[in-house]
Amino acid sequence: MKYEKLCKQIIELVGGKENIEAVVHCMTRLRFTLKDQELANANKDALKAIPEVIDVVSNKVSFQIIIGTEVNQIHPELLTLLGMKESEEPKVKKNIFKAILDVMSESISPIIPAMMAVGLMAGVLAIFVAAGVLKDTSPTYIIFNSIKDGLFYFLPIFMAVSASKRLGAPMYLGILLAGTLLTTSLNGVEGLSLFGLPLQTITYSNTFIPILLGLWFMGRVNKVLVKIIPKSLEYFFSPLLLIAITLPVTLFLFGPIGTWISDGLTIGVEFLTGTFGTWIVLALYAACQPLLIMMGAGNFIVPLVLAAFASQGYEEIFIPAFIISDLAVSGAMLGYFIRSKNKEQKQFFGSVAFSAFMGITEPAVFGAFVKYRRPFIAVMIGGGLGGLFAGLMHVKAYAMTNLFGLVSFIGNKDHNNFYFMIIALVIGFVVSLAAGYLLWLPKNEIEAETVIDQVESKSTLNTVPIATPVSGEVKSLAEVKDDAFSSGALGTGVGIVPTDNLIKSPIKGKVASLFPTNHAIGVVSEEGVEVLIHIGIDTVDLKGQYFEALVEQGAEVDLGSPLIEVDFEQVKAAGYDPTVIMIITNTQDYLEVLPNLDEDNSLNNDLITVIM
Known part of the structure; x- marks a missing residue:
């Protein structure tokens, strides 16, 4: 048993055999159903300290240990030690309130x-x-x-x-x-x-x-x-x-x-x-909204907002707070953009700052905040102060809107309300920008930037081009709504919103792994580059429905060979995000892995470049 020591460590840290009801796996992670999840939560740091463990995710549905593509080898050994048989993921009772x-x-x-x-x-x-x-x-x-x-x-x-x-x-x-x-x-x-x-x-x-x-x-x-x-x-x-x-x-x-x-x-x-006072609640929500988004708890405000509109004709907590918070996220990322000297990181921080300015903060939260942690502090400072000012001035929202509907804050000829909201936004944005600039990245990240700069300065490097696996709109990995992928913990790559139902091989090589539900496939190139294609977010739950494998594990494939056919319309109708994720799982083995997001990727044979 190659992974016996690792499996024994995991079993002990999740609370022992008696605490494990079931354990299944997808392409990159072990999913535990535990009797008492708090026992495992108490040992999250110890689990993360295990060299083979990339990250740990704990939520109401399951306790997940992210390991990488070796998980399909680890899982059988884990079951052997637990005395369990291979089985489907158990149906978990959903949180009714959620x-x-x-x-x-x-x-x-x-x-x-x-x-x-x-x-x-x-x-x-x-x-x-x-x-x-x-x-x-x-x-x-x-x-x-x-x-x-x-x-x-x-x-x-x-x-x-x-x-x-x-x-x-x-x-x-x-x-x-x-x-x-x-x-x-x-x-x-x-x-x-x-x-x-x-x-x-x-x-x-x-x-x-x-x-x-x-x-x-x-x-x-x-x-x-x-x-x-x-x-x-x-x-x-x-x-x-x-x-x-x-x-x-x-x-x-x-x-x-x-x-x-x-x-x-x-x-x-x-x-x-x-x-507590309107001003305290508003300030706290403006400061903590990124944390709530990360935990998937951002939706709880919806009934409260509509109830306020129905009873009062305006809302004075959550709408002002979330607009201030979104702009604070943009400010923090702009501070990182100004401070960064690396071209690739500048592009990333600039793109997520603009996205947050437009009201979409998930790329920043899951792509930067989760990874660097310090932006949370920047937004808590800036968003909190902006929210505090708005609360003290009793700012009211007269319509459900975002940054581009600020004129609606005039409502009922209340011009001061509009002016106070503008000031609150300026406070949130400027303070978060300054805090982001001053907090910057930890020392090891700066050193990593220096290494990347040195790599980019070399002129004679062997490269391996990775083609587009499916036609569609390409986006940065940071925009993918799965923090295990978007954080880059599993490897560098891209996301693709597909416009075609056929997944093709992006390289010439061999099918190293094909998940039983056909929602993910791994291909290894002749040079040893390990490419993982993960089709959709959480589509493992579809248990193979709408996915048809066109190759078998171990098959030799050429560039452009059909791999999997997917009925994406049915996937979307079932409520799943169809984004196709392609990452290089052995990114650490190369000098650099560079996504190319600038060209028409429907015909782009250089979607990712691996520098050997």
Whole structure:
């Protein structure tokens, strides 16, 4: 047993045999299901200190030890020591609270462009009124201002469109349910009864929780009806029964529950602000948002934000805080960009700084913050101070928007609110930039830059070109939404958003490994370069569905040989990120591995250059 010592160390540090319920593996990591995960969490540092271990990831689903491509050799030995047999990954009970937040977030995301349009329109109208171009009593103003009423009044219909598929309800029946709730016969009407039983007076406009609950119930009922209604009668009776069953349950049960939840969220926000002060909560969220994103906990604010808009017409904590935090992340990365002397790192820090400025901070968080750690401190300082100022000045967001919708902060002719928000953003950005510049990288990273500069100065080097495995949009590895890959811990490489279903060999060589679910394949070139192609994020959970291997392990392949055919449309429909990741797993064996992100990569035979 080649890895016996390593396996024994891992078993001991995760809490011993008796603490392990199951262990499976994907292409690069061991995934443990543990009885008491805290026992393993207490030993995370010791696990990371093991030379063969790249990183340790602990979450609600599993405890993961990232090792690299040798994991397929380590796993059988680990099972032998545990006395277990090879098995599929067990189904893990999902965190209900997280699942609810995920549904809300995924349902609201498609509506965000409409919400941002409303916010920008509100800002433009405010500017026109302030400039004397329009009066707030003019028909033109009233017509354009009604866009906001159109969105929030009919919010249940928007939610029905975006959430029906996610919840398993037929979309048009979901829209019918939402439209029915908004009719003048039901919406906010007092003294109604159904089957002789009194109904609570509920206002269904400007809220989303009752319709989400109704759609969830409709999805459950739909599954039952599909099983019991004969196919020949399904077309005629299933829609009728679905709406006839769901509407009364929504009126009697989900309407009141939704109202209670909305009121509870409002009370919760009022408790936070009343107990700790709006300014403290805003400052803390602006300082800590990157940490929440890293932990996958950024979605919890969605119901709180919508509840605030529904009850107050504005939101004064989370929207100002996340805009300030995003700009602080951009500032910290710009500080790193200014301080860095290495061309490749300058390109990386510059790209993630711009991405954060545009409101997309994941590349910076997973590509730089996780790796260097110190940017977290820079954002906590800058974002915290910016958030503190915004909180003390009682800045309010009158629409769900981002940096480019700042004019919406004028809202209700409140120009000071807009000016205070601008000042808060400047504080967050400038302080984070200065902190990022001063904190910079640890000494070993600076030394690593010097080595890279020396390598780049050499003129006579042997190189191995690695071609594009699939047509598509190429992006830096830092932008890939899997921190094990994006941090570069498993090797240097690139991500590709595919536009073709055929994965081809990027080199001439041999298929060294083919994962049983066909979602990942390793090819070794004639020069010994180890290329790992990982198809999609977390697609191991699909257990081979939509993936068809066109080669076998051990097969000799030429440049461009078909390897795997993937139905990416089905992968995306199943809710998975289809990004194809290609990395050089033995990066450390070479002077440098350079991704090429500058050309048309659909025909680029030099997507990655390995300097021997």
